[in-house]
Structure formats: structure tokens, C-alpha cells
Amino acid sequence: MTTTAEPVTRPPAGAPDLSRRALSLRRRLTNRIFLGLFVVAVFVAVVPLGLVVWSVLSRGGGVISWEFLTADIPNSFRRPGGGVGPAIIGTLLITGMAALMAIPLGVLGAIYLNEYGKQRPLARLIRMMADIMTGVPSIVMGLFIYSTWVLLFETRSGFAGALALACLMLPVIIRSTEEMLRLVPDELRQASLALGARKWRTTVTVVLPAAISGITSGILLAIARAAGETAPIVFVVGITASTNWSLFDGENTALPAQIFRNASQVFEPAQERAWGSALTLIVIVLVFTIIARIIANRFAIKER
Amino acid sequence: MTTQTQTGPDPKTALSSRGGGPRADRSFQVLTLAAGLLVLAVLALILITTTREAWPAFDEMGLRFITENRWDPPSEIYGGLAFIYGTAIVSLIALIFAVPVSLGIALFLTELAPRRLRAPAVTVIDLLAAVPSVVFGLWGVLVVAPKLVPIYNGIHDLLGGIPVIGRVFGEPVGSGRNFMTAGLILAIMITPIITSIAREVFDTVPRGDKDAALALGATRWEMITGAVFPHSFGGLVGAVILGLGRAMGETIAIALIIGSSTQITANVFASGNAMPAVIVSQIGESTGTFTAALIGLGVVLFVMTVIINTVAQAIVRRAEIRMRGAAS
Amino acid sequence: MTTPNPKVETVTASDRPSVSINAPSTGWGAVGVDTPQAAGAPVMDLRDVSVFYGNYEAVRGTSMPIRQNQITAMIGPSGCGKSTILRSLNRMNDLVPGARVAGKVTYHGQDLYAKDVDPIQVRRRIGMVFQKPNPFPKSIFDNVAYGLRINGIKGNLHDQVEEALTGAALWDEVKDKLKQSGLSLSGGQQQRLCIARTIAVRPDVILMDEPCSALDPIATGKIEDLMHELTKSYTIVIVTHNMQQAARVSHYTAFFTAEVDEKQVRHGRLVEFSETGKLFTNPSDKRTEDYITGRFG
Numbered sequence: 001m002t003t004t005a006e007p008v009t010r011p012p013a014g015a016p017d018l019s020r021r022a023l024s025l026r027r028r029l030t031n032r033i034f035l036g037l038f039v040v041a042v043f044v045a046v047v048p049l050g051l052v053v054w055s056v057l058s059r060g061g062g063v064i065s066w067e068f069l070t071a072d073i074p075n076s077f078r079r080p081g082g083g084v085g086p087a088i089i090g091t092l093l094i095t096g097m098a099a100l101m102a103i104p105l106g107v108l109g110a111i112y113l114n115e116y117g118k119q120r121p122l123a124r125l126i127r128m129m130a131d132i133m134t135g136v137p138s139i140v141m142g143l144f145i146y147s148t149w150v151l152l153f154e155t156r157s158g159f160a161g162a163l164a165l166a167c168l169m170l171p172v173i174i175r176s177t178e179e180m181l182r183l184v185p186d187e188l189r190q191a192s193l194a195l196g197a198r199k200w201r202t203t204v205t206v207v208l209p210a211a212i213s214g215i216t217s218g219i220l221l222a223i224a225r226a227a228g229e230t231a232p233i234v235f236v237v238g239i240t241a242s243t244n245w246s247l248f249d250g251e252n253t254a255l256p257a258q259i260f261r262n263a264s265q266v267f268e269p270a271q272e273r274a275w276g277s278a279l280t281l282i283v284i285v286l287v288f289t290i291i292a293r294i295i296a297n298r299f300a301i302k303e304r
Numbered sequence: 305m306t307t308q309t310q311t312g313p314d315p316k317t318a319l320s321s322r323g324g325g326p327r328a329d330r331s332f333q334v335l336t337l338a339a340g341l342l343v344l345a346v347l348a349l350i351l352i353t354t355t356r357e358a359w360p361a362f363d364e365m366g367l368r369f370i371t372e373n374r375w376d377p378p379s380e381i382y383g384g385l386a387f388i389y390g391t392a393i394v395s396l397i398a399l400i401f402a403v404p405v406s407l408g409i410a411l412f413l414t415e416l417a418p419r420r421l422r423a424p425a426v427t428v429i430d431l432l433a434a435v436p437s438v439v440f441g442l443w444g445v446l447v448v449a450p451k452l453v454p455i456y457n458g459i460h461d462l463l464g465g466i467p468v469i470g471r472v473f474g475e476p477v478g479s480g481r482n483f484m485t486a487g488l489i490l491a492i493m494i495t496p497i498i499t500s501i502a503r504e505v506f507d508t509v510p511r512g513d514k515d516a517a518l519a520l521g522a523t524r525w526e527m528i529t530g531a532v533f534p535h536s537f538g539g540l541v542g543a544v545i546l547g548l549g550r551a552m553g554e555t556i557a558i559a560l561i562i563g564s565s566t567q568i569t570a571n572v573f574a575s576g577n578a579m580p581a582v583i584v585s586q587i588g589e590s591t592g593t594f595t596a597a598l599i600g601l602g603v604v605l606f607v608m609t610v611i612i613n614t615v616a617q618a619i620v621r622r623a624e625i626r627m628r629g630a631a632s
Numbered sequence: 633m634t635t636p637n638p639k640v641e642t643v644t645a646s647d648r649p650s651v652s653i654n655a656p657s658t659g660w661g662a663v664g665v666d667t668p669q670a671a672g673a674p675v676m677d678l679r680d681v682s683v684f685y686g687n688y689e690a691v692r693g694t695s696m697p698i699r700q701n702q703i704t705a706m707i708g709p710s711g712c713g714k715s716t717i718l719r720s721l722n723r724m725n726d727l728v729p730g731a732r733v734a735g736k737v738t739y740h741g742q743d744l745y746a747k748d749v750d751p752i753q754v755r756r757r758i759g760m761v762f763q764k765p766n767p768f769p770k771s772i773f774d775n776v777a778y779g780l781r782i783n784g785i786k787g788n789l790h791d792q793v794e795e796a797l798t799g800a801a802l803w804d805e806v807k808d809k810l811k812q813s814g815l816s817l818s819g820g821q822q823q824r825l826c827i828a829r830t831i832a833v834r835p836d837v838i839l840m841d842e843p844c845s846a847l848d849p850i851a852t853g854k855i856e857d858l859m860h861e862l863t864k865s866y867t868i869v870i871v872t873h874n875m876q877q878a879a880r881v882s883h884y885t886a887f888f889t890a891e892v893d894e895k896q897v898r899h900g901r902l903v904e905f906s907e908t909g910k911l912f913t914n915p916s917d918k919r920t921e922d923y924i925t926g927r928f929g
Contacts, residue, residue, distance in 0.1 A: 016742075016757060016836075017753070018739070018742055018744070018750060018753045018754055019750060022750065022753050023523070023753060024784060027784070030525055031523035031526070034528075035416060035524060038408045038409070038411050038412035038415075038416050039412060039416075041404070041405045041406075041408025041409045042408070042425055045405060045409055045428060045495055048432075049431060051443070052435060052443045056439065056443070104339075105339045106339070108335060109336065109339035109340040109343065111336045111339075112333075112336035112337050112339060112340040113340060116333050116336060116337065123340070126341070126343050128614075128617065129344055129347055131613065131617055132347070132613045132614060133347055135549045135550070135553070135609055135612075136347075136606065136609060137554070137580060137605060137609055138555065139553065139555040139580040139584060139602060139605070140350065140354070140605060140606045140609070141350075143354050143357075144346075144349065144350040146599070147356070151357065170342070170346070174343065198328065200329050200333075203332070224434060225434075227436075228435075228437065230436070230437065230556040231555040231580065235584065235588060256436060259441075260438055260559075260560070263446065271446060274442055275442070278438075281439065282435065282439060285434055289430070289434045293430070419729055510766065512762055512764055513768055513769075515760070515766070516768070517778070518727065519722065519724060519755050519760035519762075520756070520779035520782070520783075520829065520830065521752050521753065521756025521779065521782070521833065522782050523782075526782045530778055531768055534770055
């Protein structure tokens with residue numbers, strides 16, 4: 001038996017002071033100050049968001065008109081009027097094409113990681129590399145496409161931009177989809193397998209549908225991010241003043257590229273176009289983000 | 305094994321392959337594997353193709369490409385040290401501002417916020433993450449930079465005379481486009497990512513540890529320093545490094561705000577340049593070795609971010625393993 | 633079936649003549665003899681305590697005393713609210729959003745839920761040991777020193793840590809590795825480390841929430857021995873799902889059960905509170921008898 005301590009001597013218990021005053025001022029203040037700072041931190045984040053949104057709304061709102069959304073881009077920064085129609089079309093085409101490439105590949109890759117590879121060394125390597133790829137700067141992705149596609153075919157095009165965006169979206173979709181597949185309970189897989197379904201059927205007809213809203217939400221967020229990407233677009237897509245419906249033939253443009261080009265100009269009409277484009281882009285990105293959140297929330301409720 | 309019933313499968317074909325057979329299973333698996341391997345292929349291709357295109361510049365400059373401070377395309381001299389310095393200083397400024405704010409928000413969300421305040425606060429962070437970086441750049445260059453100039457002047461007048469510190473807060477550039485403005489805008493942009501990782505990290509702290517601290521009479525802040533921080537230290541380091549990786553790669557906002565001048569100076573109010581910003585603003589007019597040099601900057605950036613992300617992940621993973629060890 | 637008013641029993645229990653207090657028929661009857669303070673005087677008192685989560689009344693109408701330097705056990709089937717009541721004794725329930733306590737919990741005559749009472753002061757005096765051993769991811773020394781440091785308790789830190797570890801019967805096992813992580817210890821040692829951490833700040837009352845449920849029988853035995861030692865200096869309230877444990881260690885036992893009311897809502901309820909020997913050998917309530925003889929739960 002180990003040695004035991006003498007009974008603790010304590011001041012006679014009477015009615016101990018339990019009030020807040022009994023807590024030392026230093027402890028009370030430290031606690032208050034730091035908890036207060038947390039709240040301050042939230043406001044520090046809210047303020048710039050509010051200011052950005054207000055700037056874009058107030059300066060871009062006046063610019064937006066039917067003409068602005070549809071007309072061709074003036075070929076001089078100095079000339080007022082015109083619009084960014086070609087850039088809107090370009091954004092939708094390029095982002096859409098990128099999504100078409102990245103979604104199937106990303107979902108398939110996620111299926112490999114969660115349904116086949118699991119904790120095997122190869123799967124862990126892919127998982128780790130996907131995380132690293134998520135952190136690769138978009139400009140590097142642009143340089144990659146530039147040094148392959150653009151230099152190879154000696155032409156900038158919408159498709160080159162779509163390739164760069166697809167490379168940026170791929171790891172994001174893989175990882176978010178894998179997270180969602182992991183939430184699908186194993187009982188569902190076993191139930192399907194016990195009915196005699198093959199594994200690929202189980203995966204396609206049972207596992208994917210069970211996780212579909214979560215997957216969709218992750219994909220929409222990836223698309224929203226890609227739509228706002230600027231760096232790769234600027235130098236692999238090129239520039240056009242009138243709408244180019246072809247992704248392969250000739251140069252194209254997109255909203256982020258328009259904002260970038262116009263933002264660095266001192267001419268009032270160019271800056272106006274930049275604000276208008278920013279508002280348009282934010283609306284497009286927000287629509288995707290909000291839809292993604294609604295779908296995700298539905299999913300969360302169903303989970304419970 | 306099967307009990308034959310009227311509706312059951314014909315025993316002769318019951319065990320044979322249907323629905324595409326094992327071959328379909330195999331093909332599907334190979335297909336998914338190919339998609340997974342694509343990640344490895346793309347990463348390898350990025351390194352190979354960009355290095356190949358950058359080779360003329362690497363070949364010409366050697367190590368001076370990253371050690372020399374002279375960027376002179378007409379004379380075919382490409383020493384990018386100033387851009388590496390610019391990237392480092394802007395990222396550092398961004399971290400100094402973003403880390404405390406992000407940790408504060410994350411702690412507010414995990415430890416302090418009443419449930420009904422939690423959702424709106426998360427929404428704000430999500431929206432902050434959703435704003436495209438080019439919009440922050442536009443806002444930064446046209447709205448923020450001019451407004452900050454008087455503040456910079458004030459700080460310079462106040463602290464500029466003090467030795468050492470005075471050199472950091474030197475003469476502000478008139479446009480407000482400088483390291484400091486770029487760092488501040490960058491801080492806003494990396495706050496959501498650090499916040500969301502820090503939140504995940506704080507969420508892994510076991511309820512029991514927090515309860516134990518509170519049951520000893522700890523205040524909420526003492527509980528956070530005593531029970532939450534020791535548990536989440538590794539994860540937080542990882543979160544900060546991931547934020548650093550993001551900051552280093554950010555291009556467009558920096559390109560608009562940093563002011564485009566090739567110099568190495570301690571003065572945070574001076575204009576400078578950063579690797580991604582140089583690439584995006586100069587590649588349009590470049591040819592030959594100049595293009596190679598710009599792609600070379602991309603290779604340097606790529607290698608740096610890969611190293612940083614790998615280290616961050618290793619730290620996060622080790623912290624996770626330690627925590628799991630604690631649980632068992 | 634008519635529900636008898638539990639108050640009738642609890643009143644009898646709490647008004648039990650003090651004759652039996654110094655010599656409970658189970659547990660360690662000798663304890664009362666050598667305790668320095670007036671063993672058996674109520675330190676805490678619950679009067680008609682109900683705990684609500686939102687609008688749901690988890691436990692209703694509990695009245696019982698907690699007596700000085702004695703071990704009071706709370707037993708009952710799962711979902712009977714025994715842990716909920718335990719957590720209301722040091723305001724740990726405050727941490728659950730929407731939790732609310734009605735009735736009166738007094739500690740040395742002070743209402744614990746009075747407006748100017750600081751939960752931090754309450755927890756400093758009424759410590760808690762949890763179901764799962766939960767040492768901090770720090771060294772053994774720092775685990776014990778944590779409470780001393782935050783509470784700014786003066787004196788030689790090392791001596792006080794040693795005293796607490798000795799008090800928790802752990803000193804001999806860890807004195808050579810105080811710098812090692814608390815997590816490197818075995819489950820039973822971890823739980824004793826948590827007890828050391830709790831007694832280091834010299835609380836008055838120690839609440840134990842199923843402290844042995846994650847431990848093997850040998851480790852459990854050590855903790856039970858330790859609890860016996862601790863009654864020299866502390867008042868202990870223990871929640872346990874293990875009836876034998878309650879019978880072995882406690883002086884008083886409260887039996888809780890879950891009942892469905894007229895609206896088909898489940899509530900936890902105190903059925904019987906009495907001296908442990910009596911409750912296990914001669915329960916006054918049929919439901920207690922059914923439970924301890926294994927006919928229910």
C-alpha cells in the first residue's frame with residue numbers, strides 16, 4: 001500500500017464566499033479581455049466584408065444595365081459605354097467546360113480513394129498529393145497549361161483556361177466527394193452486396209445517390225471558386241472584344257480578366273467597367289455558393 | 305446455401321456472372337484508379353513541363369536566379385531575389401494580422417458563441433471566402449490604398465525617427481500601393497482558410513478535457529489556455545502554415561496592390577513586387593528567355609508551396625496521431 | 633399504478649436520526665470516528681431540485697442531503713438522471729445550452745444558483761472526477777499543478793503536487809517520471825491522476841461520475857480504497873451503475889429511476905434515499921427492492 005497523506009487541513013468551513021468578488025481581479029479581467037477580443041475578431045472580419053460588398057454594390061450597381069451585360073467590350077479603356085457581354089459568356093463557357101472535365105474525374109477519383117484504395121499506400125499517396133495539389137497556386141496551374149497546351153498549339157483559347165480551372169477544381173472535388181462518401185454508412189453497402197449487386201453497381205446505384213447532395217454541394221463550391229479565378233485566365237485565354245462562342249477557335253475572355261485589366265487603369269470608364277464586372281462576378285459566385293449551402297443544409301437535416 | 309423458392313433465381317445461373325460480370329467490376333475499379341492516378345500525373349507534369357520551359361533561364365542564371373537582386377530583361381539578367389523577398393514580406397504581414405483574428409473567430413465559434421449566433425458568424429466567414437480575389441484586388445487598389453496613405457504618413461511621422469523600427473515604417477509611397485496594403489488585403493483573404501482549419505482543430509479537443517479544467521474552477525479563458533491550446537497546438541501550426549501557402553500563391557490582388565517595383569527594403573510602406581504578381585503582369589509582353597525566366601519564378605513558387613504544404617500536413621497529421629494516442 | 637410521492641420518503645431519509653451516521657452498517661464504519669470535522673453534518677442540501685433541458689424536465693423534484701466526510705452514492709438504471717443531478721451540484725450543467733435548474737441547491741447554507749454566485753468559485757470548491765479518465769496532454773506534474781496555478785494557490789508547488797499525488801495513492805508509482813505525459817499512464821493510474829488533480833486545489837466536495845466504469849477490476853479496487861482514504865478529508869458524491877460498488881463504498885445511497893408521466897414523457901426521479909445498509913437490506917420502496925434484487929433494470 002502506498003503512503004497516504006495526512007488529512008488536509010482546511011480553514012473551518014463556514015460559509016465560503018462564492019460570489020464573483022472572490023475571484024481575483026486579475027483572473028476576472030484576463031478572462032473578460034480575451035473573451036472580448038474573440039468578439040472583436042469577428043467584427044474585424046465582418047467589417048471588410050461589409051465594406052467590399054458596399055463598394056461593389058454602390059459603384060457597380062449604377063453601371064449594370066442590359067447593355068452592360070450584353071454589349072461588346074470597347075477596344076479602348078478611355079471610351080465610355082459598351083459592356084462585358086463577351087466576358088460573361090466566356091466565364092460561363094470556360095467554367096462550364098472545366099466543370100465537365102473535373103466533375104467526372106474528381107468523383108471517380110474519390111470513389112477510388114473511399115471504395116477501393118482506402119488505407120492502402122497508393123491511396124494514401126494520392127490523398128496526400130491531392131491535398132498538396134489543392135495548395136498549388138492558381139498562377140502555377142496557369143503556367144502549367146501555358147507551357148503545355150498554349151506553347152504546343154501556339155494559340156491561347158478558352159479551352160486552355162478550362163483546362164487550368166479543371167486542374168484547380170480536380171483535387172477540391174476529389175477530397176470533398178471522398179468526405180461525403182465516407183459518411184455513407186457501411187450497412188447500405190452491405191445491404192446492397194447482400195442482395196447480389198456487384199460492387200460497381202452498389203457504388204453507382206446505392207453509395208453515390210446516398211451522398212449525392214453533399215457531393216453536389218462540394219462541386220458547386222468548387223465551381224464558384226473556379227469562376228472567380230483570375231491568374232490562369234489572364235495569360236492562357238487571351239483577350240477578345242466580341243463574343244467568341246468557341247472554346248477551341250481563337251482567344252476568349254472572362255469576367256475576372258476584365259476586372260484585372262480595367263482595375264489598373266486610371267480612366268474612369270475602365271474603372272466603372274471593373275466595378276460592374278465585379279458585381280456581376282460576385283452575383284454569379286454567390287448564386288453557386290448559396291445553392292451549395294441550401295443543398296448542404298438539406299443534406300444535414302436528412303442525416304439526422 | 306439458397307433455399308429454392310418459386311421466385312428465386314434459377315440455380316443453374318444463380319452463381320454465374322450477371323450485371324456485367326466480374327469484368328465490369330474490374331473495369332470500373334481500373335477507371336476509378338486512373339482518375340486517382342491523374343492527380344499524381346498532373347503534379348508530376350507540372351514540375352516537368354514548367355521546369356523544361358524554364359530551363360533556358362535556369363541554365364543562364366544558375367543559382368543567381370534566386371540569389372541575385374537584379375531583374376533586367378533587356379540585358380537578359382534575371383535575378384529574382386527581390387520578388388522572393390516581396391512574397392515573403394507580404395505573406396508575413398498577412399499572417400501577423402490574420403492569425404490572431406482567425407484564432408479569435410475560431411475560438412468564438414467553438415467556445416463562446418451562443419448557438420443562434422454561430423450560424424450567422426459561419427456564414428460571414430463563408431462569404432468572405434467566396435469573394436473572388438480579383439474583387440479584393442479591385443477594392444484594395446481603388447478604395448483602400450488611397451485611404452490608407454494618410455494613416456501610413458501618420459505612423460511614419462510617429463515612428464519613423466526611432467532607430468531600427470523607423471526603417472520598417474519608412475517614407476510611404478504616395479499611391480498607397482505597397483507591401484503593407486498588399487499584406488492587409490491578403491490577411492482578409494487568408495482569414496477564412498485559417499479560421500476553418502482552426503475551428504476543426506478546436507473541435508477535436510475532447511469535451512472531457514474542457515470539463516476537467518472547468519471543474520477545477522478555471523475561467524473560460526484559463527480553460528482555453530490550459531485544455532484547448534495544448535491539445536490543438538500542432539494542428540494550429542499546420543493551419544498557419546497552410547495559410548502561409550495560400551498567401552504565397554495569391555496573385556491577382558497582390559499584382560494590383562503591391563506597386564510593381566523591384567527593390568528589397570525593410571520599409572513596409574514602400575512598393576515592391578512578388579513572384580506571382582511579376583509573372584502575371586509581365587508574361588504578356590515576354591518572349592524567349594524572358595518567358596523562361598517568368599516560368600522559372602513559377603517553378604520556384606511551386607516548389608516552395610509544395611514544401612510548405614507537405615510540412616503543414618505532416619505537422620497536422622502528427623498532431624492528429626498524438627491526439628488519437630491520447631484517446632486510446 | 634399510483635405514483636407515491638417521493639417527498640415522503642426523502643423527508644424521512646433526510647430527517648433520519650443521527651445515531652446511525654457515525655456507524656453506518658456498510659462501508660467503513662470507523663471513518664466517522666477519526667475525522668477532524670463534524671462528520672455527518674450536511675454540507676450540501678437539495679430541496680425539490682428539478683433539471684430542465686429546454687422545456688424537457690429531465691429530473692424532477694429531488695430532495696436529499698450530502699453529508700460531510702461521507703460517501704453518498706447515486707444509483708439507478710441509465711437515463712434516471714443521476715448524472716444530471718450530480719452535474720447540477722457544481723454547476724457543470726451551466727455548460728449545456730438550454731439547461732436550467734429549479735428548486736434549491738445549497739452549499740453551507742448558500743444557494744448555489746443565487747444571482748451573485750460565480751460558477752467558477754463553486755467548481756473550485758466542489759471538484760469533479762469524470763467517467764473517462766481525462767488527464768490533460770501535459771506532464772504528470774503539470775496536470776496536478778494546473779489547478780494550483782490557475783487558482784493562484786500559494787506555497788511550494790512541488791510539495792503541493794507531491795502531497796496531492798500521495799493523497800491519490802499515486803506518488804510511489806510516478807515520482808520518478810513526473811515529466812512524462814499524463815497520457816502515458818495506465819487507465820487506472822490516469823484516473824488517480826485526475827483525482828490528484830482535483831484534490832490539489834483542496835476542494836470541499838468531490839463529485840465522481842462513474843469513475844470506475846472505464847477501468848478493470850484491479851484498478852477499480854484501488855480507486856475504491858482511495859475513496860475510503862479520501863473521506864478523511866473530503867465529502868464524496870459518486871454516481872455509479874454498479875450496485876455492488878455503491879454497497880461497498882458508500883455510507884448513504886440515493887436510488888433514482890426513470891418514470892413515464894401522464895403525458896408519456898420520461899423523467900428521472902429520486903425514489904429512495906437512506907443509509908446504504910438499510911437501502912440494500914431493507915428498502916422501504918418496492919421499486920428499490922425490485923432493482924437491487926435484479927428484477928428491473
